Amino acid sequence: NYNLLNPKQKELVEMLLNNGQDHLFRDWPPPGVDDHHKNAFFEQLVRLDSSYPGGLEAYIKNAKRLLAASKAGRNPFDGFTPSVPTGETLTFGDENFIEFEEAGVREACKAAFVLVAGGLGERLGYSGIKVALPAETTTGTSFLQLYIEYILALQEASSQGGSQTQIPFVIMTSDDTHDRTLELLKSNSYFGMQPTQVTLLKQEKVACLEDNDARLALEPQNRYKIQTKPHGHGDVHSLLYSSGILKQWYDAGLKWVLFFQDTNGLLFKAIPSALGVSATKQYHVNSLAVPRKAKEAIGGITRLTHSDGRSMVINVEYNQLDPLLRASGYPDGDENCETGYSPFPGNINQLILELGPYIDELSKTKGAIQEFVNPKYKDASKTSFKSSTRLECMMQDYPKTLPPSARVGFTVMETWLAYAPVKNNAEDAAKVPKGNPYHSATSGEMAIYRANSITLKKAGVLVADPVLQVFNGQEVEVWPRVTWKPKWGLTFSLIKSKVRGNCSISQRSTLAIKGEKIFIENLSLDGALIIDAVDDAEVNVSGSVQNQGWTLETVDYKDASEPEALRIRGFKFNKIEQLETKYTQPGKFDLKA
Numbered sequence: 001n002y003n004l005l006n007p008k009q010k011e012l013v014e015m016l017l018n019n020g021q022d023h024l025f026r027d028w029p030p031p032g033v034d035d036h037h038k039n040a041f042f043e044q045l046v047r048l049d050s051s052y053p054g055g056l057e058a059y060i061k062n063a064k065r066l067l068a069a070s071k072a073g074r075n076p077f078d079g080f081t082p083s084v085p086t087g088e089t090l091t092f093g094d095e096n097f098i099e100f101e102e103a104g105v106r107e108a109c110k111a112a113f114v115l116v117a118g119g120l121g122e123r124l125g126y127s128g129i130k131v132a133l134p135a136e137t138t139t140g141t142s143f144l145q146l147y148i149e150y151i152l153a154l155q156e157a158s159s160q161g162g163s164q165t166q167i168p169f170v171i172m173t174s175d176d177t178h179d180r181t182l183e184l185l186k187s188n189s190y191f192g193m194q195p196t197q198v199t200l201l202k203q204e205k206v207a208c209l210e211d212n213d214a215r216l217a218l219e220p221q222n223r224y225k226i227q228t229k230p231h232g233h234g235d236v237h238s239l240l241y242s243s244g245i246l247k248q249w250y251d252a253g254l255k256w257v258l259f260f261q262d263t264n265g266l267l268f269k270a271i272p273s274a275l276g277v278s279a280t281k282q283y284h285v286n287s288l289a290v291p292r293k294a295k296e297a298i299g300g301i302t303r304l305t306h307s308d309g310r311s312m313v314i315n316v317e318y319n320q321l322d323p324l325l326r327a328s329g330y331p332d333g334d335e336n337c338e339t340g341y342s343p344f345p346g347n348i349n350q351l352i353l354e355l356g357p358y359i360d361e362l363s364k365t366k367g368a369i370q371e372f373v374n375p376k377y378k379d380a381s382k383t384s385f386k387s388s389t390r391l392e393c394m395m396q397d398y399p400k401t402l403p404p405s406a407r408v409g410f411t412v413m414e415t416w417l418a419y420a421p422v423k424n425n426a427e428d429a430a431k432v433p434k435g436n437p438y439h440s441a442t443s444g445e446m447a448i449y450r451a452n453s454i455t456l457k458k459a460g461v462l463v464a465d466p467v468l469q470v471f472n473g474q475e476v477e478v479w480p481r482v483t484w485k486p487k488w489g490l491t492f493s494l495i496k497s498k499v500r501g502n503c504s505i506s507q508r509s510t511l512a513i514k515g516e517k518i519f520i521e522n523l524s525l526d527g528a529l530i531i532d533a534v535d536d537a538e539v540n541v542s543g544s545v546q547n548q549g550w551t552l553e554t555v556d557y558k559d560a561s562e563p564e565a566l567r568i569r570g571f572k573f574n575k576i577e578q579l580e581t582k583y584t585q586p587g588k589f590d591l592k593a
């Protein structure tokens, strides 16, 4: 067999034999038998080799080291003492916040956005890709559409008066999500973005490991195929680096890279101010955080100080925080303090990196991120695994290799404004301890109405208080169903400029603002109002709207007759009556109800 291989393949085989992988080729039939399977096997080896920084050899060596450390029960935080770090804390709507928002919008034309969307969302159990899910069902806007419209709104606002820039948008996909993400974009004309603005980078899975010697695991039913599993969102750094795109951005004068996750419908409400913080404080790394409930499935931002004097501010993942605290003089581990929250701010994995220092660092590391391994051992002897394992990495571990001179900070936002991910299925969400967030499709949608209602209240609108309702076993606050296009309400100042006089909205109301220059003046809303206007139409909405509106009906998540996207949230709208107006021509219009 060996003589039939090309030089690259020969090199790989030799490397594997020298690294304890002879089982891969054991008892192979002679040439002429299974040749196409063998070719496919070599193709897979080449793919695995080229998609990992340092190649398969580095992967196997890293795996041996990490598996040995895991077997020895070595604590990854050995020598480090955790403490609560200090960062920038923002309060929505105050002078400081408004200044940061303005600074952030100015910087946005020098930013690029990166969405990590390679995860299948096993905890959510939704059959489609998560970015295709509606963020809310009043308008049915998907997460991907919402994100793109926010980036376009930032692009427009940031380049006002200056030259029109196009903010680049990268989406990291995987084999699980790539085709469906591309299809979603294409079938919706990229939601208004230029196709050339969007780059999809597909992450490859990594080889599974069958034992402590890091022997690569073969598929049980196919001796010519190595088992693979996802390597984690940390792949985004090596993919960006190897694609060469960072260099292009730098040459084009960009300064910031913003990373974000697949299903947080609130996240862009925090982007302008957080980017303003990065620019003002000149942070090389700025992580966004929210107050964290103990045991919530989000990492804790922690200062780790080593006995040798080193110190860093870094995310400690939710499954590691409790053991770390217990081992460091906090006998209760991951517990709330007197504020009712964990003293450690919760990482929401929105990272803002300054491009120049980021490129400098990646030139050294090639984008490799510190990895970890989490084998499930058969017994306490830790000699064999229940099933194969693999190395993993997380994008927020990027600062771990930075020198002490790096300016690493974080910004704490209010949860209602910044964080409401859709991660848990209905059954698991219903089991979340009372007072902790559900992170479900139900809570994710309700959080959008809540944030918009609170924002309008702060802008002077009399918004009725919410009522409590239970959907899919989760008690949530139901506020008026207020939604708007990102270009209508990109910042608090912009929202305030669109709301005039004495306006009021009752709890049972629905308000969908689908346009840019729509002004609400002395409006009393009790029912449903939908205003749709092209960008050049300026519409002044006033008077009293009273109709039967849209009522909320419960949907059982087990009811197979309902679409899955509704079942997972546990409610749907019964659109009984609404005032709906459409402005398709430029001009000035008055809508007096």
Ligand code: UGB
Pocket: 116, 117, 118, 119, 120, 172, 174, 203, 230, 231, 232, 233, 260, 261, 262, 263, 297, 298, 299, 300, 315, 317, 318, 347, 348, 349, 394, 421, 423
């Ligand atoms: N993702 C990928 O793109 N590729 C992968 O291989 C895996 C995931 P999860 P997780 O803020 O909500 C993270 O599974 O990992 C994408 C932080 O680690 O939703 O449990 C995937 O598509 C945690 O500290 O989250 O927890 C998704 O967009 C905390 O911050 C994203 O990566 C938490 O998120 C996250 O994947 C949070």
